[in-house]
Amino acid sequence: MYINGKWIETNQKETIINPATEEAVGEVYIGGQKEAEEAIQSAHQAFKTWRALSGNERGKILLNIAAELLKAQTPIAEAITNEMGKPIADARREVVSAAAYLEWYGEEAKRVYGEVLPALDTAKQLMVLRQPVGVIGAITPWNFPVSMITRKLGPALAAGCTAVLKPAPSTPQCAIEVFKCFERGGLPAGAANLVIGDAEAIGKEMTSNPIVKKITFTGSTNVGKLLMRNAAENVQKVSMELGGHAPFIIFDDADLDDAVASVIGTKFKNAGQTCISTNRVYVQESIKDEFSKRLAEAVGELKVGNGMEEDTDMGPLVNEAALLKVEQQVIKAAESGATVVTGGSRLEDTKGYFYAPTVLAGTTDEMTIAKEETFGPVAPIFTFQTEEEVVERANNTQYGLMGYCFTNDIGRGMRMMHQLDYGMVGINDPAPIVPHAPFGGMKESGIGREGGTSGLHEFMEEKFVSIRTNAKLF
Ligand code: NAP
Numbered sequence: 001m002y003i004n005g006k007w008i009e010t011n012q013k014e015t016i017i018n019p020a021t022e023e024a025v026g027e028v029y030i031g032g033q034k035e036a037e038e039a040i041q042s043a044h045q046a047f048k049t050w051r052a053l054s055g056n057e058r059g060k061i062l063l064n065i066a067a068e069l070l071k072a073q074t075p076i077a078e079a080i081t082n083e084m085g086k087p088i089a090d091a092r093r094e095v096v097s098a099a100a101y102l103e104w105y106g107e108e109a110k111r112v113y114g115e116v117l118p119a120l121d122t123a124k125q126l127m128v129l130r131q132p133v134g135v136i137g138a139i140t141p142w143n144f145p146v147s148m149i150t151r152k153l154g155p156a157l158a159a160g161c162t163a164v165l166k167p168a169p170s171t172p173q174c175a176i177e178v179f180k181c182f183e184r185g186g187l188p189a190g191a192a193n194l195v196i197g198d199a200e201a202i203g204k205e206m207t208s209n210p211i212v213k214k215i216t217f218t219g220s221t222n223v224g225k226l227l228m229r230n231a232a233e234n235v236q237k238v239s240m241e242l243g244g245h246a247p248f249i250i251f252d253d254a255d256l257d258d259a260v261a262s263v264i265g266t267k268f269k270n271a272g273q274t275c276i277s278t279n280r281v282y283v284q285e286s287i288k289d290e291f292s293k294r295l296a297e298a299v300g301e302l303k304v305g306n307g308m309e310e311d312t313d314m315g316p317l318v319n320e321a322a323l324l325k326v327e328q329q330v331i332k333a334a335e336s337g338a339t340v341v342t343g344g345s346r347l348e349d350t351k352g353y354f355y356a357p358t359v360l361a362g363t364t365d366e367m368t369i370a371k372e373e374t375f376g377p378v379a380p381i382f383t384f385q386t387e388e389e390v391v392e393r394a395n396n397t398q399y400g401l402m403g404y405c406f407t408n409d410i411g412r413g414m415r416m417m418h419q420l421d422y423g424m425v426g427i428n429d430p431a432p433i434v435p436h437a438p439f440g441g442m443k444e445s446g447i448g449r450e451g452g453t454s455g456l457h458e459f460m461e462e463k464f465v466s467i468r469t470n471a472k473l474f
Contacts, residue, residue, distance in 0.1 A: 001035055001196050002179045004042035005189025008035065012197075016173060019085040019316040020306040020352040026082075028172045030197035036164065036205035039193035043135040043162040044211045046190025051132050051160040055109040058158060062106030065185030066099040069150075069178070076146060076177045081307040083171040084142045085315035085353075086270050088307055097435075098147040098178070101154040101451075104435040108456055109158035122474075125467040130460045132160030133237060134213035137206030139199075139227070141219045142318055143273045145171035149178050151439075151450050152216045153192055159459035161214075164193045164206065168219075170318055172196045207231045214459065217241065218275075221399075221444050228447075239448030239458050241275065241440060243373045244401030247394035248278040249416070251387070252287045254406035254428075260294045262430035263379060266404060268302055268357050271314050272377040273322070275445075276402035276424070276433070279374055280363075281381045282390050288383045292361050295379065296342045299357045304347065316353040317376055323353045326376030329369045330358060333380065338363045343377075365393060373399070387412060395421045400442030404430060423449075 001008040010029045018025040050058070069076065077091035086094075117126035136156050140148040149165060156163050167175035179194045195202055206212050207230035215231050217224055218241040231238050248266060250259045266278040283291045307315035317323045323346060330344055343358030355376055363369060363380035370380065384390040394403060403422035407413050413427040423441040426432040433439060438449035448458050 001029060001031060001039075002176075002183070002192075002194040003035065003039045004045075004193065005183070010035070014169065014172075014197075016083055016170065017319075018082050019318050020308070020354075022351050022353075026173055028176070028196055031195060032198040032201035033205045035195045035197065036166075036202040037209065039164040039195045040135060040137075040205065040209050040211050042190040042193055043164050046188060047132075047135055047162045050157075050162050050188060050191045053160070055112050055158070058160065059106040059109035061186050062102045062109065062154060062158060065181050065187065066102035066106060068181035068185045069095060069099040069102065069146075072177060072181060076174065078308075079173045079177050080145055080171070081315070083173055084145060084318050085307050087312045087315055088310065090269065091307070094144060094147050098150040100435045101147065101150040105154035105158040105456065108155075108453065112159070112456065112460070119466075121468075123469055123471075125469075127465045127467075129463040129465060130457070131463055133459055133461050134161060135211050136161050136163050136214040136216060136459060137212045138163055138165045139203065139206070139215070139217045139219065140165065140167050140175075142168035142171040143270060143275075145174035146178055148218050149175060151455070152218070155450070155455045156216070156459045157187070157191060159456055161459045162191045164195060164212075166195050166197075166199065166202045166206070169196070169199070203227060204230065207236065208233065210234055212236060214238070216448075216458070224446065237458075239450065240446040241448075241450060242401075242444060242446040243399060244275040244277070244441065244445050245279040245371070245373055245397045245399040246276055246402040246404060246422075247280045247282055247420075248404040249282045249390055249394060249406065250284065250287070250291060251405075251407040251409070251412065252284040253408045255408065256287065256291060256294060258428070259406040260291070260298050262404070262406065263295060264298050264302070265430045267379045268299070268314050268377050271317055271355070273318060273375050277375070278379065278404065280370060280394070281379050282384050282394060283381055285383045285385055288361075288381065292341055292359065292381055295381075296359050299342050299359055299379070302357045304354055304357065306352070314357060314377060317355055318353070320353055322375060323355055326355050326374060326378060329372065329374055329376075330360065330378055333360055333363055333367045333369045336364070336367050338367065338369075338380065341381075365396070371397065387415070391416070391419045395419075398444040401440075401445035402426070
């Protein structure tokens with residue numbers, strides 16, 4: 001753990017398991033409430049000096065850290081693949097995207113503008129200042145174990161906040177690598193602290209300690225709700241990036257090859273373990289057979305294996321529990337009448353938590369897979385007749401993170417853009433995410449946004465100031 005600029009050891013260690021081999025890939029020291037409290041105190045002390053730096057000065061340090069991340073791309077990418085299984089090429093890309101968040105916020109730190117408002121009384125000057133909220137607590141998941149850290153800590157540090165981070169227990173070495181870059185990049189002691197260990201104890205300390213002014217969380221909707229309840233006690237601010245159940249709608253006028261390649265990208269990347277992964281593929285009735293055939297062929301070409309092998313397209317799931325969840329969803333769907341077009345089972349003849357890339361046809365809205373986030377490599381195909389019908393069905397979920405729509409009718413594309421109840425919509429675009437755009441969800445997919453200026457303002461308070469003077473101004 002990294003507290004107040006020092007690497008801390010405790011008397012407890014945890015072994016990290018590689019999901020592709022089920023073998024140990026390292027050990028980390030773990031802690032709990034005590035370490036979380038120390039880290040919060042350290043962030044509290046550091047806040048006084050970190051907030052006093054100019055945005056330019058803070059930005060330069062973030063840019064240094066981004067450069068350090070890129071220099072360490074290979075060891076960081078290897079840590080990602082060994083801890084959570086994604087193919088090494090994707091892990092390298094994740095490091096680049098993690099650095100991109102730091103670069104963007106490093107630049108943006110010098111552009112935190114306030115506002116001057118017109119006064120009703122001309123002897124007054126009315127202003128809005130933007131100030132850092134203070135110490136923040138950040139909790140991140142394992143599926144993007146590096147970029148989720150920089151997407152939170154980049155804007156927080158740029159805003160002048162200081163932070164305590166708890167990473168997911170399956171990917172602590174990734175977090176350690178990122179913090180080594182913080183250290184090498186010249187981040188002052190205490191500005192960012194790393195606490196690994198007991199989620200409940202650390203989370204409780206973060207939500208109950210009055211020093212912590214904001215909780216930023218990425219993970220499941222259930223844990224997000226729990227943190228929101230706890231954060232209510234001290235009226236802490238919250239940003240929640242939670243679960244998703246993305247619809248991918250394909251109209252009969254769409255470019256089918258493009259749609260197939262895009263479903264492959266949005267469904268099987270990261271073995272489907274992405275909050276913006278496609279969960280429901282809606283195909284217009286007239287093209288369902290052709291689309292299913294082409295998708296099954298493309299899925300059959302995916303090479304599943306250990307992510308450390310350069311030609312692997314899809315790695316394992318993160319652990320046995322994730323594998324069981326996917327397996328159960330497919331079994332239940334098949335029992336309720338769905339057909340397995342390809343895949344449909346775990347890979348038996350190998351170690352590791354591998355599930356075959358799967359396509360299901362004949363899935364219906366009543367099935368569990370149509371409602372519960374899959375977080376695995378299963379593409380269930382649903383069919384629809386009309387635009388009106390598919391909008392209603394696509395929106396009929398408690399989630400609202402990402403929606404995709406493929407059509408060559410621009411008017412229809414624009415209608416879908418307006419009518420899909422999702423925080424992000426990709427029209428003919430399977431990969432819309434960029435550091436300067438607001439990422440986040442509606443409904444139970446979350447509150448607040450990460451990325452762009454919205455992501456920076458999440459870590460700032462607006463302060464309204466009125467200065468009255470008796471001086472003659474004109
Ligand atoms: P998770 O079980 O909610 O865990 C996320 C983090 O929360 C982990 O660090 C976890 O630590 C911690 N945690 C669990 N219980 C806690 C508690 N009581 N107090 C404080 N922290 C606690 O989610 P996951 O399985 O790791 O990640 C997958 C989920 O994240 C999916 O639902 C996915 O959609 C969502 N996600 C959303 C976004 C987005 O931007 N919207 C991005 C990526 C992922 P422990 O494991 O030690 O419990």
